[in-house]
Amino acid sequence: MSKLISLKIDGQQVEVEEGTTILEAARKINVNIPTLCHHEDLCVAGNCRVCVVEVNGRERLEASCCTPAPEGMEIWTNTAKVRNARSEIVSLLVSEHNTQCTTCYRNTNCELQDLAAEYNVDGNRYLSVLKPGLKVDTSSWSIEKDDSKCIRCQRCVRTCRELQHVNALTAACKGQDMKISTFLDLPFNEVVCTNCGQCVNRCPTGALTERRYFNQVWEAIGDPKKHVVMNTAPSVRVALGEMLGYEIGTRVTGKMVTAMRKMGVDSVLDTDFTADLTIIEEGNELLQRLKKVLVEKDSSVKLPMITSCSPGWVKFIEHMFPNHLGHLSTCKSPQQMFGTLSKTYYAEQKGIDPKDIVSIAIMPCAAKKYEANRPEMSDSGYRDIDAGLTTREFGLMIKQAGLDFKNLPDTEFDSIMGESTGAAVIFGATGGVMEAALRTAYAVVTGRPVPFENLNITAVRGTDGIREASIKVEGCLPEWNFLEGATLNVAVAHGLKNARIIMDEIAAGTSKYHFIEVMACPGGCIGGGGQPIPTNAEIRAKRTQAIYEEDMGKPIRMSHENPEIVKIYEEYLQEPLGHKSHKLLHTHYTPRNRY
Amino acid sequence: MANNKLRKVDIIFTPYSAAPYEILRLTMQKEKNAVIDEIIESGLRGRGGAGFPTGYKWRFMANQPGDEKYVICNADEGEPGTFKDRKLLVEVPRKVISGMAIAAYATNSNKGFIYLRGEYNYLIPALEKELLIFHEYAEKFGLDFQIEIFSGAGAYVCGEETALIESMEGKRGEPRNKPPFPIQEGFMGKPTLVNNVETFASATMICRVGAETYKSYGTDDQHGSKLFSISGDSPKEGVHELELGMKISDFVEEFGDGDTKAVQIGGVAGFCIPRKNFETAIIGEGNTTGGATMIFNSTRSMYNVLHNYLEFFAEESCGQCTPCRIGTQQLLKGIEAVKKGEKPESYLNDLIKLSRTMKITSKCGLGQSVTNSFVSIVENFREEMIY
Ligand SMILES: Cc1cc2nc3c(=O)[nH]c(=O)nc-3n(C[C@H](O)[C@H](O)[C@H](O)COP(=O)(O)O)c2cc1C
Ligand code: SF4
Ligand code: SF4
Ligand code: SF4
Ligand code: SF4
Ligand code: FES
Numbered sequence: 001m002s003k004l005i006s007l008k009i010d011g012q013q014v015e016v017e018e019g020t021t022i023l024e025a026a027r028k029i030n031v032n033i034p035t036l037c038h039h040e041d042l043c044v045a046g047n048c049r050v051c052v053v054e055v056n057g058r059e060r061l062e063a064s065c066c067t068p069a070p071e072g073m074e075i076w077t078n079t080a081k082v083r084n085a086r087s088e089i090v091s092l093l094v095s096e097h098n099t100q101c102t103t104c105y106r107n108t109n110c111e112l113q114d115l116a117a118e119y120n121v122d123g124n125r126y127l128s129v130l131k132p133g134l135k136v137d138t139s140s141w142s143i144e145k146d147d148s149k150c151i152r153c154q155r156c157v158r159t160c161r162e163l164q165h166v167n168a169l170t171a172a173c174k175g176q177d178m179k180i181s182t183f184l185d186l187p188f189n190e191v192v193c194t195n196c197g198q199c200v201n202r203c204p205t206g207a208l209t210e211r212r213y214f215n216q217v218w219e220a221i222g223d224p225k226k227h228v229v230m231n232t233a234p235s236v237r238v239a240l241g242e243m244l245g246y247e248i249g250t251r252v253t254g255k256m257v258t259a260m261r262k263m264g265v266d267s268v269l270d271t272d273f274t275a276d277l278t279i280i281e282e283g284n285e286l287l288q289r290l291k292k293v294l295v296e297k298d299s300s301v302k303l304p305m306i307t308s309c310s311p312g313w314v315k316f317i318e319h320m321f322p323n324h325l326g327h328l329s330t331c332k333s334p335q336q337m338f339g340t341l342s343k344t345y346y347a348e349q350k351g352i353d354p355k356d357i358v359s360i361a362i363m364p365c366a367a368k369k370y371e372a373n374r375p376e377m378s379d380s381g382y383r384d385i386d387a388g389l390t391t392r393e394f395g396l397m398i399k400q401a402g403l404d405f406k407n408l409p410d411t412e413f414d415s416i417m418g419e420s421t422g423a424a425v426i427f428g429a430t431g432g433v434m435e436a437a438l439r440t441a442y443a444v445v446t447g448r449p450v451p452f453e454n455l456n457i458t459a460v461r462g463t464d465g466i467r468e469a470s471i472k473v474e475g476c477l478p479e480w481n482f483l484e485g486a487t488l489n490v491a492v493a494h495g496l497k498n499a500r501i502i503m504d505e506i507a508a509g510t511s512k513y514h515f516i517e518v519m520a521c522p523g524g525c526i527g528g529g530g531q532p533i534p535t536n537a538e539i540r541a542k543r544t545q546a547i548y549e550e551d552m553g554k555p556i557r558m559s560h561e562n563p564e565i566v567k568i569y570e571e572y573l574q575e576p577l578g579h580k581s582h583k584l585l586h587t588h589y590t591p592r593n594r595y
Numbered sequence: 596m597a598n599n600k601l602r603k604v605d606i607i608f609t610p611y612s613a614a615p616y617e618i619l620r621l622t623m624q625k626e627k628n629a630v631i632d633e634i635i636e637s638g639l640r641g642r643g644g645a646g647f648p649t650g651y652k653w654r655f656m657a658n659q660p661g662d663e664k665y666v667i668c669n670a671d672e673g674e675p676g677t678f679k680d681r682k683l684l685v686e687v688p689r690k691v692i693s694g695m696a697i698a699a700y701a702t703n704s705n706k707g708f709i710y711l712r713g714e715y716n717y718l719i720p721a722l723e724k725e726l727l728i729f730h731e732y733a734e735k736f737g738l739d740f741q742i743e744i745f746s747g748a749g750a751y752v753c754g755e756e757t758a759l760i761e762s763m764e765g766k767r768g769e770p771r772n773k774p775p776f777p778i779q780e781g782f783m784g785k786p787t788l789v790n791n792v793e794t795f796a797s798a799t800m801i802c803r804v805g806a807e808t809y810k811s812y813g814t815d816d817q818h819g820s821k822l823f824s825i826s827g828d829s830p831k832e833g834v835h836e837l838e839l840g841m842k843i844s845d846f847v848e849e850f851g852d853g854d855t856k857a858v859q860i861g862g863v864a865g866f867c868i869p870r871k872n873f874e875t876a877i878i879g880e881g882n883t884t885g886g887a888t889m890i891f892n893s894t895r896s897m898y899n900v901l902h903n904y905l906e907f908f909a910e911e912s913c914g915q916c917t918p919c920r921i922g923t924q925q926l927l928k929g930i931e932a933v934k935k936g937e938k939p940e941s942y943l944n945d946l947i948k949l950s951r952t953m954k955i956t957s958k959c960g961l962g963q964s965v966t967n968s969f970v971s972i973v974e975n976f977r978e979e980m981i982y
Contacts, residue, residue, distance in 0.1 A: 044772065045915075046772040046916075046919070046958060047915040047958065048916070048917050049917050049918055049957070049958070050917075051918055052955075052956050055659045059955060060954070060955045060956075060963070061955045061956050063772070063956075063958070066772040067772075067774075079953075083770065084952070084957065085952050085956050088918075088948075088949060088952045089917050089918060089952070089956065090924065092917055092918065092921035092922060093917055093921065095921060095925065096920075096921050096924075125927065125945075126925045126929075126949075127925065127928045127932060127938075129921060129924045129925065131929060152914065152915070152917075153922065154915070170767075171769070171915065172911050172912065174750060174752070174768075174910070174911065174912065174914045175908075175909050175910040175911055175912040175913075175914050175920065175923070175926045176909045176910065176912075176914070176920065176923070177910075177914070177918060178912075178913070178914025178915070292766045512720075521661055585786070
């Protein structure tokens with residue numbers, strides 16, 4: 001434990017550990033200091049300078065986010081000198097800014113706008129130094145970049161470098177030309193980017209946004225010839241409320257379903273159904289791989305097997321470890337399984353011509369937009385998913401629809417492909433896929449539920465970047481005898497920085513795991529790039545808690561017990577990893593360039 | 596107040612002592628602490644611009660734990676009109692290297708770098724040759740200290756010590772937050788002492804002549820001598836070694852062309868002194884001593900001078916922090932607008948206020964120092980800004 005020091009902030013005594021920043025010390029006693037470049041998830045930058053405060057005896061103001069609290073000193077956060085400096089700094093930012101709030105996607109949810117309002121800055125105080133001729137880069141299917149709205153806080157750069165280890169973005173040029181650039185200033189779709197959207201989620205302004213498709217969705221809804229089916233990811237229902245006036249961590253599943261129906265969606269279905277299906281396919285794939293490696297000594301089969309439901313992660317491994325794609329499960333993500341089935345199984349069962357079906361996914365994610373556009377994602381004979389929207393876009397659509405969300409009744413998902421289990425719900429948090437897979441795999445192999453209280457495999461839950469667990473398999477059913485007494489080593493990683501650590505071990509041949517879950521986004525989908533802004537550790541924790549509550553509230557909590565899953569195998573797919581599954585539910589990967 | 600008659604002196608460019616690295620050898624016979632005391636006693640201040648007392652810096656460095664400690668010679672010299680460090684590296688590189696070695700000895704550092712401005716790459720062969728000699732003697736003296744040359748990234752801001760370290764680490768040349776200071780966490784996170792070329796050469800000379808003698812130059816407040824890169828309207832452009840503490844009037848008499856209207860001391864980051872203050876202003880008092888000394892005669896437009904400075908700042912700011920990146924552009928555009936009559940004269944006051952905010956909120960010395968030349972030129976030559 002490090003030394004405690006004390007100081008005074010605005011006349012109030014506070015004790016903090018040595019090394020604590022002034023900003024953190026102030027927050028401890030509920031003194032609010034504005035920030036722009038600061039973000040709890042990232043290393044300190046200290047470049048926007050709006051967080052300046054006065055330290056007694058110093059002429060210069062100190063940036064509170066990057067200055068250690070000085071022992072025994074007096075700090076003032078609200079003097080005329082401080083307010084004046086902040087107001088001038090915000091005015092400077094505005095003078096460099098393409099201030100078009102009324103038409104900006106981040107209007108009413110923008111940190112620059114908030115500060116400009118708070119300090120009531122005069123937009124004409126300084127001359128405009130906005131660079132002329134800046135164009136919005138809309139080349140990517142997932143991310144839009146508008147430099148005219150950029151305040152150069154470099155949060156995106158730090159996000160991509162520190163959390164994701166991708167380095168798609170960098171600060172380029174100096175002085176008045178300094179800007180945030182992609183590698184070689186190439187269009188976004190040509191650079192190595194995973195489309196994870198983590199940079200978007202941390203951008204304080206409208207400079208980085210997800211590419212939006214909601215207008216196409218409204219068009220489809222309004223077209224009487226089209227049959228619109230929507231599926232929503234597990235993590236959307238625990239975050240959407242934040243956009244509609246609810247406390248963070250509120251579950252709004254029932255109202256969300258009603259809202260979709262009221263918006264005119266023809267069939268309100270659940271990605272959780274295909275999450276359960278993923279567990280069956282992926283669990284069986286794992287068992288089959290284990291068998292091939294352990295019994296048949298087939299060296300062409302790769303272990304550890306790694307999950308493939310996070311499209312940001314999939315793009316990452318394609319770029320960074322193109323020689324190790326054999327480790328990825330061949331299962332499509334739940335979104336894409338849903339898309340394919342919506343235009344095959346669902347169409348068949350409902351007697352609707354698949355060409356008239358428009359399949360929409362509501363996702364916590366920006367990478368899902370790219371995934372939906374992948375050329376190989378058309379096994380149904382059509383484009384499997386027609387559009388992927390973020391939680392944010394969906395929240396906006398609900399507002400546009402004029403719905404009084406809070407007063408909507410709760411209703412249930414439609415059928416078929418609307419039924420799900422608790423195991424599917426927890427896909428939304430890091431560790432959830434692993435837990436769901438173990439619940440089912442253990443039951444399949446032994447005929448008994450996993451030996452954990454309430455089926456909660458707490459070892460794989462939590463927030464550590466990499467977590468691991470070992471499970472001893474005992475009392476196998478005869479056909480799984482080869483696993484008797486074996487210890488299954490599993491790991492969970494979230495955030496691509498951690499994924500890289502896992503992959504480096506695999507590349508070096510030192511990985512001790514059999515099965516690994518990787519999520520591109522810190523916290524898993526609840527912290528996805530398409531989730532409401534802001535997202536930070538505290539918010540992620542509350543959304544995660546809501547996910548596990550949702551799981552506990554479900555009557556069925558193992559994927560293979562989902563009656564609709566049982567039914568789809570009986571009526572349509574026949575068996576896991578069977579012929580139809582292979583055609584519709586599995587995919588292949590593309591090695592890509594590192595640069 | 597000090598009031599020396601100007602004296603040109605000749606300490607730093609005197610010929611080498613008889614045997615190579617003899618001063619180093621003799622210095623190494625003294626206790627490390629005694630060496631640092633001597634430097635403190637001499638009153639030597641850093642010659643890179645900030646003017647921090649060198650001896651105290653060395654003491655902090657000596658007190659840093661760790662067996663990997665670096666000494667960096669800042670030879671970035673990126674400011675227009677300065678060429679004193681180059682002259683030292685060309686004419687007396689041994690004194691510079693000796694100074695680094697003395698610092699390494701006194702502070703227990705084991706690795707050195709010369710961060711050489713990209714444009715000075717042509718000096719590398721000669722410097723490498725000198726380093727060969729140095730390494731031979733260092734071994735003989737039992738000094739575990741190797742020096743390497745690092746070719747700089749080319750931006751003015753890379754002369755700022757933390758940006759310099761970032762660029763040595765292969766990153767973008769952006770100044771870091773301080774604290775931690777380089778002495779605490781510098782190159783590769785290890786304790787790092789950064790001094791200017793001239794600071795090291797001066798340290799060598801202090802070890803040679805002794806603090807007492809060195810101190811006898813200059814005034815009570817301003818000890819020793821210093822190199823001035825003199826440029827502008829002067830018949831004696833070039834590098835001159837002068838005693839510190841002289842009046843500007845003496846300086847102008849010696850170096851001006853008879854028609855001097857202003858002197859810029861301390862380079863673009865320094866202050867502009869108008870004729871009316873020549874009698875009272877002292878070089879080195881309340882103004883920085885790094886960088887160039889520029890002399891302007893009455894044919895010069897001070898608007899153009901300031902415009903050039905601001906263009907330089909707007910381009911050379913690293914661009915990371917708001918007050919500096921945008922503030923420099925606003926000052927530049929602002930004086931243009933006043934000149935053209937697009938903004939009222941009173942806008943100059945807003946700009947002065949802005950430059951003062953830049954001073955107290957910018958992250959590094961670049962943004963913090965723009966106000967020096969801005970305010971001193973605008974206030975003293977206000978008519979020239981308007982008409
Ligand atoms: C923008 C900027 C540029 C600088 N350029 C140089 C330079 O070219 N050479 C130098 O020695 N110091 C330069 N400095 C000062 C260094 O940061 C540092 O203070 C100095 O190298 C310390 O050495 P000294 O104590 O011997 O002066 C610069 C500072 C700033 C803010
Ligand atoms: S980024 Fe913010 S300040 Fe800029 S136009 Fe959009 S809402 Fe307004
Ligand atoms: S989307 Fe992800 S990978 Fe792409 S630039 Fe943003 S943070 Fe980096
Ligand atoms: S794009 Fe957004 S996050 Fe990145 S520097 Fe600009 S404003 Fe900051
Ligand atoms: S003051 Fe200027 S040069 Fe220094 S860090 Fe800020 S932008 Fe960069
Ligand atoms: S929040 Fe402190 S400098 Fe940006």
